[in-house]
Structure formats: structure tokens, C-alpha cells
Amino acid sequence: MQNFVLHLPTKIIFGRDTIRNIGPETVLFGKKILLVYGSGSIKQNDIYDQVTASLAEAGLTAIEHPGVKSNPVLSHVREGIELAKAHQVEAVVAVGGGSVIDSAKAICAGAKVNHDVWLFFKGKKGVKSKLPLTCVLTLAAAGSEMNGGMVITNEETRQKFGTGNQLLKPEVSILDPTATFTVPPSYTAYGAVDAIAHLLEFYFTTTDAATPVQDRFMEGLAINIMESCRKTLARPDDYQARADLMWCATLALNGLTAAGLGMVGFPMHMIEHSLSALYDVPHGAGLSVVMPAWMSWRAADSPAKFAQLARRVFAIKEKDQYRAALGGIESLKNWFREVGSPVSLRDLDIPESAIPAIAANSMDLAAIWRLKGYDIQVVSTILDKCR
Amino acid sequence: MQNFVLHLPTKIIFGRDTIRNIGPETVLFGKKILLVYGSGSIKQNDIYDQVTASLAEAGLTAIEHPGVKSNPVLSHVREGIELAKAHQVEAVVAVGGGSVIDSAKAICAGAKVNHDVWLFFKGKKGVKSKLPLTCVLTLAAAGSEMNGGMVITNEETRQKFGTGNQLLKPEVSILDPTATFTVPPSYTAYGAVDAIAHLLEFYFTTTDAATPVQDRFMEGLAINIMESCRKTLARPDDYQARADLMWCATLALNGLTAAGLGMVGFPMHMIEHSLSALYDVPHGAGLSVVMPAWMSWRAADSPAKFAQLARRVFAIKEKDQYRAALGGIESLKNWFREVGSPVSLRDLDIPESAIPAIAANSMDLAAIWRLKGYDIQVVSTILDKCR
Numbered sequence: 074m075q076n077f078v079l080h081l082p083t084k085i086i087f088g089r090d091t092i093r094n095i096g097p098e099t100v101l102f103g104k105k106i107l108l109v110y111g112s113g114s115i116k117q118n119d120i121y122d123q124v125t126a127s128l129a130e131a132g133l134t135a136i137e138h139p140g141v142k143s144n145p146v147l148s149h150v151r152e153g154i155e156l157a158k159a160h161q162v163e164a165v166v167a168v169g170g171g172s173v174i175d176s177a178k179a180i181c182a183g184a185k186v187n188h189d190v191w192l193f194f195k196g197k198k199g200v201k202s203k204l205p206l207t208c209v210l211t212l213a214a215a216g217s218e219m220n221g222g223m224v225i226t227n228e229e230t231r232q233k234f235g236t237g238n239q240l241l242k243p244e245v246s247i248l249d250p251t252a253t254f255t256v257p258p259s260y261t262a263y264g265a266v267d268a269i270a271h272l273l274e275f276y277f278t279t280t281d282a283a284t285p286v287q288d289r290f291m292e293g294l295a296i297n298i299m300e301s302c303r304k305t306l307a308r309p310d311d312y313q314a315r316a317d318l319m320w321c322a323t324l325a326l327n328g329l330t331a332a333g334l335g336m337v338g339f340p341m342h343m344i345e346h347s348l349s350a351l352y353d354v355p356h357g358a359g360l361s362v363v364m365p366a367w368m369s370w371r372a373a374d375s376p377a378k379f380a381q382l383a384r385r386v387f388a389i390k391e392k393d394q395y396r397a398a399l400g401g402i403e404s405l406k407n408w409f410r411e412v413g414s415p416v417s418l419r420d421l422d423i424p425e426s427a428i429p430a431i432a433a434n435s436m437d438l439a440a441i442w443r444l445k446g447y448d449i450q451v452v453s454t455i456l457d458k459c460r
Numbered sequence: 461m462q463n464f465v466l467h468l469p470t471k472i473i474f475g476r477d478t479i480r481n482i483g484p485e486t487v488l489f490g491k492k493i494l495l496v497y498g499s500g501s502i503k504q505n506d507i508y509d510q511v512t513a514s515l516a517e518a519g520l521t522a523i524e525h526p527g528v529k530s531n532p533v534l535s536h537v538r539e540g541i542e543l544a545k546a547h548q549v550e551a552v553v554a555v556g557g558g559s560v561i562d563s564a565k566a567i568c569a570g571a572k573v574n575h576d577v578w579l580f581f582k583g584k585k586g587v588k589s590k591l592p593l594t595c596v597l598t599l600a601a602a603g604s605e606m607n608g609g610m611v612i613t614n615e616e617t618r619q620k621f622g623t624g625n626q627l628l629k630p631e632v633s634i635l636d637p638t639a640t641f642t643v644p645p646s647y648t649a650y651g652a653v654d655a656i657a658h659l660l661e662f663y664f665t666t667t668d669a670a671t672p673v674q675d676r677f678m679e680g681l682a683i684n685i686m687e688s689c690r691k692t693l694a695r696p697d698d699y700q701a702r703a704d705l706m707w708c709a710t711l712a713l714n715g716l717t718a719a720g721l722g723m724v725g726f727p728m729h730m731i732e733h734s735l736s737a738l739y740d741v742p743h744g745a746g747l748s749v750v751m752p753a754w755m756s757w758r759a760a761d762s763p764a765k766f767a768q769l770a771r772r773v774f775a776i777k778e779k780d781q782y783r784a785a786l787g788g789i790e791s792l793k794n795w796f797r798e799v800g801s802p803v804s805l806r807d808l809d810i811p812e813s814a815i816p817a818i819a820a821n822s823m824d825l826a827a828i829w830r831l832k833g834y835d836i837q838v839v840s841t842i843l844d845k846c847r
Binding site (some may be wrong): 074075076077078079080081082084085086087088089090091250283285286289290292293294296297300301313316317320321324329332333 | 461462463464465466467468469471472473474475476477478637670672673676677679680681683684687688700703704707708711716719720
């Protein structure tokens with residue numbers, strides 16, 4: 074196990090009827106807040122009403138900043154920062170999934186500086202302070218509700234970049250599984266794929282040869298994510314399954330799974346970011362295309378960890394390491410198919426001819442994230458397996 | 461999954477050469493501190509020197525309060541509170557295992573009130589504030605370094621009571637696995653037994669019928685605790701094994717395993733507390749006697765969860781639930797024997813004739829902890845299986 078510092082300051086309030094806590098929890102930070110949300114689905118169910126009623130009851134004044142898109146964009150973040158500054162809000166409330174929370178984090182950080190917020194994503198500036206952030210989560214996927222990461226797409230430069238900082242962890246996150254009952258099957262599946270991807274990036278890219286505690290934790294989460302996703306697709310209002318999926322997605326990327334792993338990388342996310350930046354595909358849909366390709370490329374050289382996953386998570390009995398590894402990858406791919414997530418560029422309607430451009434696009438992020446060994450040729454080889 | 465609030469404010473600094481952080485981390489809370497430690501083993505290795513050097517370098521003045529015993533006693537806590545008040549210390553630094561950290565927590569809470577600290581343990585008073593607490597952990601066992609629990613023995617009344625409060629969570633805990641290299645085999649094993657006990661209390665007493673996420677997390681930790689304990693006994697300076705054992709013990713009782721389980725109880729700890737209160741046996745040694753007895757008593761009525769543990773943790777293939785359950789309990793007992801932890805009252809040199817007195821002693825804690833169904837007869841029945 075490698076040295077680590079773990080600090081999880083986010084207070085999690087989990088369960089039924091918990092959204093009513095958003096007002097009392099937020100008012101501790103101030104009276105005037107920016108309310109960030111998405112395209113309005115929270116107005117079709119009753120989440121918007123619950124949130125605004127709780128905020129009003131706590132005496133809060135909310136400046137609204139709706140319209141965050143899936144694959145959230147920089148221009149909208151910049152508008153949010155302007156609003157936050159103009160109204161001198163004291164905190165930000167995010168109601169949505171990872172896109173909304175990531176946008177809110179960028180606004181929280183951007184509101185405290187005079188330079189452009191994109192400089193954080195380019196690695197040119199570091200976050201030194203931010204507005205307090207409280208969240209109501211409506212999608213089990215990104216894990217943004219308990220970590221310090223954020224991913225934003227710059228539409229002008231066609232760059233989807235992610236960055237992180239300890240300070241960006243939300244102060245409070247409310248996780249009510251019933252808020253995800255109305256998430257459509259496709260996005261439920263994409264969210265589960267995203268959570269699995271977070272686990273597997275850590276699982277396969279750790280440079281530590283022996284991380285048995287973290288391994289079993291991640292394997293258990295992977296099994297539970299797949300099982301609970303299946304159940305939610307069979308019955309969207311299965312509370313137990315929605316709760317399991319929601320909590321697993323949070324645990325998959327809150328720092329616990331990575332604690333002790335040392336250096337890890339996000340090569341699968343890097344390639345997916347280029348798919349999304351160029352073709353605006355849903356994040357999870359892009360990941361389920363990239364993951365089997367990257368895994369089979371990587372397993373060819375070092376099958377042991379892939380074989381362990383295959384045996385422990387997919388009950389593959391094969392003794393040969395490499396054949397076991399491939400069996401596990403195929404099982405994962407079959408689960409993607411089962412839950413309706415794409416497994417090829419063709420499924421995403423992306424032509425093979427786009428591979429060079431996607432590979433080229435990924436080079437900026439490879440540099441910023443310091444992913445060694447991922448040149449255009451390597452990424453093209455992996456993308457070739459995505460056809 | 462049941463509703464929960466999870467807040468883990470303790471900053472964990474884990475790994476080699478991390479003890480040097482104790483000064484810089486503590487000085488954030490003040491300049492004058494109470495340094496609490498045990499019987500002096502930290503002076504035989506170099507931990508005491510590392511800690512005092514770091515405190516001095518950070519400009520801290522330390523008032524020393526050594527002499528915490530295993531099964532820490534109330535009189536010593538009261539002395540610590542007097543010292544803390546007399547010197548108006550601004551924080552407490554604990555260097556040791558669960559006994560030292562628990563004593564330090566009681567001092568932190570007691571220093572802020574004018575009433576006797578024992579009232580917290582009797583449930584007559586609640587903790588409202590406390591002095592900041594930083595810790596250097598030297599034993600993988602209790603999990604006290606990241607939670608809000610504390611257990612103290614009142615020597616006068618022969619009561620070993622535990623209580624807990626969100627506020628009592630340490631501000632910072634430093635976990636350097638090398639600090640446990642010199643822990644003797646017996647206490648290494650007792651610590652591992654304690655950590656397993658924490659997991660199994662939650663695992664078996666949750667009232668929620670389906671907690672698959674928490675189950676797999678706990679099963680993975682149990683496997684890793686047993687494996688890493690075996691390795692440390694074979695080679696006491698096996699860093700990887702010491703690190704795994706240390707981190708597992710922390711994770712077993714930091715709130716994560718219990719989050720979502722709803723009401724849980726500590727019946728095995730309750731009975732063990734009476735063993736320790738009356739016979740001053742090491743906590744882990746008492747637990748390895750009580751656990752198989754309690755488990756086989758409980759499994760007779762409801763074997764399903766015990767069978768799940770048997771299958772997933774001990775690879776028992778038996779199809780019949782009850783027989784599988786018993787197979788798992790026997791495997792656990794064999795692991796206790798293997799690592800040298802007692803499995804009977806006889807092993808502890810406690811006569812059978814003591815059973816009525818032990819059962820009677822446990823009734824106070826059964827009442828305070830609101831453990832339903834544990835009358836003298838039931839506890840005697842369980843103790844009878846410990847012979």
C-alpha cells in the first residue's frame with residue numbers, strides 16, 4: 074500500500090425524504106445562493122418544488138442558473154460565475170447529476186478569482202478558495218457529490234478537460250434514491266457504466282503490485298453496481314436497487330477506493346473525453362465503447378489483474394491468465410449490451426474515419442494528466458479495437 | 461438500505477514516515493497540548509522521540525499524561541481532565557492504540573464540562589463540545605482513530621461502558637504501519653480479532669434484510685484482516701501486511717461499514733465488556749471467546765446471514781443453511797486458534813462458576829445500549845457455550 078492522505082469532509086445525508094434538509098444545511102453558509110440545475114427535468118418530477126420550498130423556508134434567496142447540459146459547457150459556467158459575482162451570492166446549491174455538480178464546482182471556484190475559470194482546467198492556475206457548495210443528487214453516476222473533481226467541455230476549443238482539488242469537495246450532499254426513479258433506462262445504465270469505469274481505472278492503473286484491501290472493496294462495488302443496475306432497469310422504482318446503485322457510485326469515486334493505490338491514471342476517460350468533445354456522446358455511452366478495447370489492449374501485456382477481476386467478479390473459472398482475462402472482458406461487454414450501453418463506435422454512429430481526429434484530440438489531455446505512453450499511435454490502436 | 465447521515469471529518473495521514481506531521485497538524489489548534497500515552501512502549505521504540513521532536517519543532521508545549529492501561533480506567537481519565545484544566549491546554553495529542561485514544565477522547569470531552577466525565581458513559585449527559593484531538597496510532601484494532609466512540613472502565617463500580625458522539629471524532633489521525641512492527645504477536649492477533657468483531661456485530665445485527673453493498677465491503681475487509689494478520693505473525697515487519705491490517709481495522713469501524721444498516725447492536729462486545737470489567741482480560745482475547753458462542757446461539761434461529769458469511773469468506777460449499785453457518789463459525793474459531801487468540805473461558809482462566817456474575821454484570825450495559833432480549837438467562841446461555 075502506498076502512502077496517502079484521505080480527507081472526506083462532505084457530509085452525506087442519504088435516504089428517503091431527505092431533500093427537505095437542503096435549506097437548513099445551506100443556510101449555515103449564507104442567505105443568498107445561486108441555484109444551479111439542468112434542463113428542467115427536476116420540474117417534471119417534484120424535486121424542484123421540494124428544493125425551492127426548503128430553501129425558502131430556511132429564509133434563503135435563490136438566484137437561478139438553470140440549463141446545464143450533459144457534457145456541461147464552459148460558456149454556461151462562465152455565465153454562472155458572472156451571476157454569482159453580480160449578486161454576491163454566499164453559496165451555491167446544485168440540483169442534478171455530475172454535470173450540474175461539476176458546473177457548480179467550477180462556478181464556486183471561478184467566483185473567487187478574477188481570471189478565466191478555464192485556466193484551472195488547463196492546469197495553469199490552482200484553486201485556492203471557493204464558495205460553499207451544497208448538492209441534491211439526482212443521478213447515480215459521476216461521484217462528484219463527494220469528491221473534488223470536475224469536468225467541463227470548452228465548446229470553442231473542443232476540449233473536455235477534468236481537474237480536481239481537495240477544496241472543491243461539496244460541504245453537504247443529499248442523496249435521495251427516489252430522486253432517481255424517473256431517470257430513463259439509458260441514463261441509468263450510462264451512470265452505472267461511469268461508476269464501473271471509475272473503479273476499473275483505479276483497479277487497473279495502480280502502480281502498486283499488491284492492494285488487496287482496495288481490490289476487494291472495488292470488486293464488491295462492481296458486483297453491486299451491475300446487480301443493482303439490472304434491478305433498476307427491470308423496475309425503475311425499486312428503492313433498494315436505486316439506493317444501492319446511488320451509494321455504490323458515490324463510493325466508487327470519493328477517494329476511498331483510490332486511497333493507498335499511489336499513482337493512478339484515467340486513460341479510458343481520456344479517450345472518452347475526446348469522443349464526447351467531438352461527437353457529444355453521453356459520457357457513459359462513450360466509456361462502454363472504450364473500456365473493453367482499452368482492457369483487451371492492456372491485458373495482452375499484463376493479464377494478471379484482469380484475470381483476478383474475471384475470477385472474482387465474473388466467476389470465470391479458466392486457469393490460464395490471459396484467457397481468463399479475456400473471459401472477464403467479454404463478460405463485462407455482455408453486461409454493457411444487456412443494460413443497453415453501446416459497445417462500438419458503430420453503435421455511437423461514429424465513423425471509423427474519425428479515429429485519427431479522436432486520437433489527436435486526446436493528446437492535450439494526455440499531456441495535462443501526464444499519461445505516459447499514450448501517443449497518437451497507441452490511442453489509435455485502442456480506438457481501432459472500438460470499431 | 462436504511463437512511464443515514466455520514467460525516468467523516470477526520471483527516472487520515474497514512475504511511476511510512478508520517479509521524480513527523482503530528483506537530484504541524486496539531487499546532488493549527490493551539491500551542492499548549494496534553495500528550496496522552498500508555499505504559500511506555502513508545503519509549504522503547506522511537507515513536508516517543510519522533511512525536512516529541514515534531515511537537516517541539518512546531519513550537520508546542522506538551523504536558524505529559526502517560527500511563528493509560530489496556531482496558532483504560534476512569535481514574536486515569538479524571539486525572540487527565542484535571543491536568544488539562546489546570547494547564548488550560550488547547551488540544552490533546554494521543555499516541556497509542558484504542559485505549560489511549562479513547563482515554564484522550566474522554567479527556568477532550570471532560571475538560572469542557574464541570575460535571576463528572578462518567579455521566580457521558582452512563583448516558584446521563586451528552587457531549588456538546590470538546591478539545592481538538594490529534595492521534596498517532598500504534599495498534600491496528602479499535603478503529604477509534606477515525607470514529608466518535610470511546611470505552612472506559614470504572615474500576616470502582618466494575619463497569620466497562622462505551623459511548624459515542626459525532627463530535628468526538630479526532631481532527632487528524634496519523635497511521636504509520638511501521639509503528640506497529642513491535643506489537644507482540646498476541647496483541648497483533650487481539651487487534652485483528654477486535655476489528656473482525658466490529659465487522660461481524662454490524663453484519664449480523666442489522667435489521668435491514670438486504671444490505672448487499674455493505675455486506676460485500678465487510679466480507680472483503682474480513683478476508684483481508686485474516687490474511688494480513690497471518691502474514692504479520694509470520695513476519696512482524698512485513699510492511700504491506702501491517703499496512704493492510706491497520707487500514708482494515710480503521711475502515712471496519714469508521715462509520716462506512718454501518719452506513720445504511722439502520723439499527724445495529726453490539727451484543728458480543730457487551731458480554732466481552734463484562735469479562736474485561738471483572739477479569740481484566742485483553743479485549744480481543746475476550747471477544748474471540750464470546751464470538752463463536754454468540755454466533756452459534758444466533759445462527760440456530762436465523763442461519764441465512766451466517767451461511768452467507770461462511771460461503772463468501774470461508775468458501776464453505778455446504779448447501780444446507782444451518783450446516784453452512786456452523787461450518788463458517790468453526791472456520792472463524794480455527795482462525796482464532798491459528799493466531800493464538802483464546803476460544804474458551806478455560807483459555808482465559810475464568811472458572812465456569814463465574815458465569816452468573818458475568819451475566820449479571822452485563823445487564824447494566826444491556827440497558828444503556830438498549831439491547832433487547834438480552835436478559836441474564838440469555839447471556840448465561842451464551843456464556844455456557846464459551847466453556
